[in-house]
Amino acid sequence: EAQVTQNPRYLITVTGKKLTVTCSQNMNHEYMSWYRQDPGLGLRQIYYSMNVEVTDKGDVPEGYKVSRKEKRNFPLILESPSPNQTSLYFCASRLGGKNTEAFFGQGTRLTVV
């Protein structure tokens, strides 16, 4: 089954404790992105990757890191989480460029206390 898998689905952590949210897709998609969803703000892109070892900032990259060592994986790293990073996070992949739809993971609800 074609899918994007995020882990964990839910996470409560404390300020400053490094964490990683994993994302894996089995569709051999080139493009992967991370978004955060906050009430009234829609989905905002954090980082994106156009291929292995190619990543770039989206609209709200501060406080986040990513890596793309393999085509299928695109982890999101919060080196020192803060309460304003409490949000719902989605990983997405798409086959080609702008004309293709995005496939989303199930979402990760992160709470930083």
Place this chain on the structure above:
Amino acid sequence: AQKVTQAQTEISVVEKEDVTLDCVYETRDTTYYLFWYKQPPSGELVFLIRRNSFDEQNEISGRYSWNFQKSTSSFNFTITASQVVDSAVYFCALSELYNTNAGKSTFGDGTTLTVKP
């Protein structure tokens, strides 16, 4: 700059009513792509439809239909004879050809649709 506006934050209808979700976009590009996604209460995001800027034909898929009008920069979504299972947050999104961020769509803030039995 690209922008997507979904002016209706929340809509509530009674089952079997028709409902239209509005989407207005802004872009400098002449080639772009528009999408609608559905986010049911379970939280996942599901792709519904894609339309490119050169194709202004309206589309119908069962109870769903989409009206794309370049003249008004709108890509509205209508659900006919709504059902409780249509209750969800609906997002309109835009991707621009000229944008160097090939993986990006700009999303509207979403419209929460509640269909009451």
